[in-house]
Amino acid sequence: MNIEAVKSIYFFEMARTRRTLLQSVVSPVISTSLYFIVFGAAIGARIQEIDGVSYGAFITPGLMMLTLLTQCIGNGSFGIYFPKFTGTIYEVLSSPISMVEIVLGYVGAAATKGLMIGTIILVTASLFVDLSIAHPFVMLFFFVLTAITFSLFGFIIGIWAKDFEQLNLIPMLVVPPLVFLGGSFYSIDMLPPFWRAVSHFNPVLYLISGFRWSFFEISDVNPIASAVIILVFLTLCMSVLTWIFHTGYRLRN
Amino acid sequence: MAPIVSVSNLSKTYASGFKALKGVSLDIEEGEILALLGPNGAGKTTMISIICGIVNASGGHVTVGGHDVVRDFRETRAMIGLVPQELTTDAFETVWNTVSFSRGLHGRKPNPAHIEKVLKDLSLWEKKDNMLRELSGGMKRRVLIAKALSHEPRVLFLDEPTAGVDVNLRKSMWDVVRGLRASGVTIILTTHYIEEAEEIADRIAVINGGEILLVEEKAALMTKLGRKQLRVDLAHPLERVPDTLSSYNLTLEGDGHCLIYDYDTSAERTGITALLAALAEAGIRLKDISTRQSSLEDIFVEIVGAGQ
Numbered sequence: 296m297n298i299e300a301v302k303s304i305y306f307f308e309m310a311r312t313r314r315t316l317l318q319s320v321v322s323p324v325i326s327t328s329l330y331f332i333v334f335g336a337a338i339g340a341r342i343q344e345i346d347g348v349s350y351g352a353f354i355t356p357g358l359m360m361l362t363l364l365t366q367c368i369g370n371g372s373f374g375i376y377f378p379k380f381t382g383t384i385y386e387v388l389s390s391p392i393s394m395v396e397i398v399l400g401y402v403g404a405a406a407t408k409g410l411m412i413g414t415i416i417l418v419t420a421s422l423f424v425d426l427s428i429a430h431p432f433v434m435l436f437f438f439v440l441t442a443i444t445f446s447l448f449g450f451i452i453g454i455w456a457k458d459f460e461q462l463n464l465i466p467m468l469v470v471p472p473l474v475f476l477g478g479s480f481y482s483i484d485m486l487p488p489f490w491r492a493v494s495h496f497n498p499v500l501y502l503i504s505g506f507r508w509s510f511f512e513i514s515d516v517n518p519i520a521s522a523v524i525i526l527v528f529l530t531l532c533m534s535v536l537t538w539i540f541h542t543g544y545r546l547r548n
Numbered sequence: 549m550a551p552i553v554s555v556s557n558l559s560k561t562y563a564s565g566f567k568a569l570k571g572v573s574l575d576i577e578e579g580e581i582l583a584l585l586g587p588n589g590a591g592k593t594t595m596i597s598i599i600c601g602i603v604n605a606s607g608g609h610v611t612v613g614g615h616d617v618v619r620d621f622r623e624t625r626a627m628i629g630l631v632p633q634e635l636t637t638d639a640f641e642t643v644w645n646t647v648s649f650s651r652g653l654h655g656r657k658p659n660p661a662h663i664e665k666v667l668k669d670l671s672l673w674e675k676k677d678n679m680l681r682e683l684s685g686g687m688k689r690r691v692l693i694a695k696a697l698s699h700e701p702r703v704l705f706l707d708e709p710t711a712g713v714d715v716n717l718r719k720s721m722w723d724v725v726r727g728l729r730a731s732g733v734t735i736i737l738t739t740h741y742i743e744e745a746e747e748i749a750d751r752i753a754v755i756n757g758g759e760i761l762l763v764e765e766k767a768a769l770m771t772k773l774g775r776k777q778l779r780v781d782l783a784h785p786l787e788r789v790p791d792t793l794s795s796y797n798l799t800l801e802g803d804g805h806c807l808i809y810d811y812d813t814s815a816e817r818t819g820i821t822a823l824l825a826a827l828a829e830a831g832i833r834l835k836d837i838s839t840r841q842s843s844l845e846d847i848f849v850e851i852v853g854a855g856q
């Protein structure tokens with residue numbers, strides 16, 4: 296194991312985060328506050344409570360997931376795409392470092408950054424609403440596993456993408472609808488039966504539901520199903536990566 | 549002694565179907581400077597990329613220090629430093645950070661003293677805290693060299709190190725290269741410039757169209773260089789070289805209108821005076837005389853031309 300190399304990549308990526316501290320920390324705080332003002336204050340005044348939880352508190356896990364998913368995919372994909380784009384990837388490829396170590400460095404950094412920002416959102420949210428976490432370990436399980444899984448997913452996108460358009464395709468076009476329709480801001484019980492059924496095909500619903508359960512013990516789907524879904528997706532990402540490393544797909548043409 | 553780098557029967561077909569390498573074999577001895585000479589698209593960068601692990605080979609194999617570059621990539625890549633042809637740098641990093649990063653990637657513990665020495669050797673010390681985008685092209689090239697030297701490699705690949713580099717810098721670069729060789733580092737450099745190969749290399753390999761056409765000691769090539777040709781245009785064409793001149797090893801060209809005499813300028817006697825006397829004696833009338841020295845360039849063009 297080339298620990299020095301993993302450390303180098305990890306801290307190199309974290310240094311990039313430090314340089315862009317303002318946009319990476321301030322912007323999620325601002326957007327979270329906006330969500331709270333718009334959804335929490337405006338809509339929350341009418342909805343008041345869902346399953347005995349105040350609306351502001353109810354949307355917090357969904358907001359954290361929304362940011363976690365976007366950040367992890369964004370950072371995971373950019374971290375590997377950027378050196379591919381500038382050509383500096385040559386150095387990583389010609390180093391005595393295995394693909395697993397490359398992933399540990401890049402994905403570790405992306406997940407760390409995602410977790411940091413998720414935590415900032417949790418803290419910001421607690422300024423607006425009363426929050427309690429019923430099952431802290433389950434919460435951490437979903438929080439950390441989601442960060443790792445979606446950073447891996449981002450990493451795959453970063454390897455696959457041939458230009459910036461492709462790089463942004465999934466994070467911009469696919470993720471937000473899945474998150475917004477995944478019950479971030481409502482319980483799917485509020486939907487008509489048809490859309491409720493459709494929602495069950497949205498994997499993000501399971502993540503948000505399981506995550507929310509760890510806070511308030513309320514959920515749209517069985518938390519076990521949520522845990523299974525995230526583990527399945529993690530396995531899927533790892534299998535795809537294993538295949539990529541085996542074939543050198545779009546890395547060592 | 550076993551070669552430090554051994555390339556055998558290496559081939560590469562790109563995804564586009566293009567055959568960039570067609571069964572290349574080449575041994576590189578420890579401690580030598582080998583110049584890889586070849587025109588654009590010859591396959592130089594492709595070969596280096598395979599040795600360094602950036603591109604997968606389609607066939608054949610490579611060992612570095614006795615280790616296979618695919619199976620034992622950790623051993624081989626730790627030994628190798630690479631200066632790529634393209635100027636690729638992280639615009640927003642500082643010189644110091646990017647060079648230290650390279651060292652870490654190669655699994656070496658931080659060693660500020662070594663980084664400092666490398667930067668000073670390459671006259672980059674004053675720029676150590678500058679961001680890369682604030683450097684000139686030649687300075688960026690030196691940063692790439694510093695990155696390649698950051699982990700104290702035993703084998704150094706320089707892919708066109710002098711592209712876009714001024715005369716002074718080129719000189720100091722060769723000083724660094726010679727210093728490295730003196731400390732036992734093996735150096736492989738690619739270039740289009742024959743004078744450059746002549747100046748610095750111990751051996752020269754010529755590659756074209758994905759094939760190695762020649763590998764030779766520079767000294768041996770230089771003796772070829774030392775040869776000159778005397779060309780004698782005749783007033784009346786000859787059918788064949790007269791027997792009286794057979795000792796001169798002449799060739800008849802241009803439908804018998806011209807005699808070519810090869811001689812060695814470094815020899816004590818060139819034999820020109822005697823040849824001219826013999827020609828007069830044989831009653832051959834001359835129209836014109838000219839001499840010509842073949843350069844490495846000619847040899848190169850000849851070899852590359854013949855290969856096509």
Ligand SMILES: Nc1ncnc2c1ncn2[C@@H]1O[C@H](COP(=O)(O)OP(=O)(O)OP(=O)(O)O)[C@@H](O)[C@H]1O
Nearest residue numbers: 562564566568586587588589590591592593594595
């Ligand atoms: N990624 C690629 N896909 C397809 N063809 C490629 C690729 N990279 C290189 N080639 C082709 O392979 C051949 C050899 O390229 P290579 O870069 O090895 O040449 P070179 O000897 O380094 O040339 P130069 O002196 O211009 O740097 C060229 O014809 C090039 O077009």
Ligand SMILES: [Mg+2]
Nearest residue numbers: 592593594633
């Ligand atoms: Mg090249």
